Structure formats: structure tokens, C-alpha cells
Amino acid sequence: AADFLQVPAVTRAYTAACVLTTAAVQLELLSPFQLYFNPHLVFRKFQVWRLITTFLFFGPLGFGFFFNMLFVFRYCRMLEEGSFRGRKADFVFMFLFGGVLMTLLGFLGSMFFLGQALMAMLVYVWSRRSPHVRVNFFGLLNFQAPFLPWALMGFSLLLGNSVITDLLGIIVGHIYYFLEDVFPNQPGGKRLLLTPSFLKLLLDDPQEDPNYLPLPEEHPEA
Secondary structure (H helix, E strand, O other): OHHHHOOOHHHHHHHHHHHHHHHHHHOOOOOHHHOOOOHHHHHOOOOOOHHHHOOOOOOOOOHHHHHHHHHHHHHHHHHHHOOOOOOHHHHHHHHHHHHHHHHHHHHHOOOOOOHHHHHHHHHHHHHHHOOOOEEEEOOOEEEEHHHHHHHHHHHHHHOOOOHHHHHHHHHHHHHHHHHHHHHHHOOOOOOOOOOOHHHHHHHOOOOOOOOOOOOHHHOOOO
16 A cells, blocks of 8 residues: 555546446446446536546456556556656646547547546557657567557457547547647647646645745744
């Protein structure tokens, strides 16, 4: 448990929520029918939690679940400790941006559970930001990181899952990567995804003011 507490906060919260949701379904405290994304129930019956639980349930306990959790935990953590280090609010905003876009596109494609799409997005963004990293895929294949999302998609096919969900995650991941990493560096480009300041206030550590002089009573030796 001590090791888990050292994991960065967003990764810890998301992984724990996924595991707890699956455990609750396994113990029959919840049914998948209470969790899936259904626009009618969200907007007519105000079952707003479905907008979140659609990202938390990865199917019954089994190989597929452990496989997904492994990838969620690993790549969420690597993003949070890597390119999002010290930028918790930006990381949460990436989740929100991806979640909203997936929900809209998932609605068009009648998708009920979007956790796997979110995982594919995390893997995609990490892979594009770490293009020179060599990935060892279950000791079977060695390749550069940018091929990883496609290898995952192939693996989903082998597991008999719908690759549409993975594709959705890759598409949304690419949109995020383009808006965040590519477009701002183009001539005339600028950052379009601006993290709302309330998220920064809420989640980021306050910046130390270099001109701040501590009060005498804040000196421990006084």
C-alpha cells in the first residue's frame, strides 16, 4: 500500500476508481446496466454519474481486465511523472477533454463503455511524446513507442474485443496531441487547449513567489 501511495495522484485516483467499480460489479453491489453511457438516462433522468462510470468499468474480472488495468496504470503514471510532471491541472484537463470528445463520438457510434478508449488515448499520447523509446510488448515484440497503440489494437482483436473502441481512443489521442504538441509549434499556430484557471487553483501547487519575505515568526529558529 505504501508503494501505491507514492504513485502520482491522478493515476492513483483513476486506477483505484476502476478497480473499485469492477469489484462492486463482481460482488453484485452494482450492475453494468447502472454504469453504461446512455444519453437518454443522462439527460432525461439526470443519471449524470453515467458520464463518469462509462470510463471506469472494463468488464468482468479476467485476463482482459488485468491487461487493461496494467496498461492504464503504467501509461497514466508515465505521462503524469513525465510530460505532465508538476502540471496536475493540465493532466486532469486532458482527461476531461478526451472524455468529452469520446462521449460525443461514442454517442454517435452507440458505445456503452469508454474505459478502453481512454486507455488507448493515454497510450497514444505517451507514445507520441516518447518516440525514441523501445517498447517490449509482453516479451514477444520489440518496437519503437509510436507503434504501441497499433500493437494494442491488434491485441484487442486477438482478445475478441471491438477495435472501434481502441480506434476512438487513438483518434481522440491524436486530436489532443495535434492541438497540444503540433499546432502550437506551426507558423501562426497557438495553444488552443487552455486549462481553466480554477483547475490550476484547485490542483496545482502554488508557485513560490521569489520576492516573498517570510515573516519573522515563520523562522523556525526565532
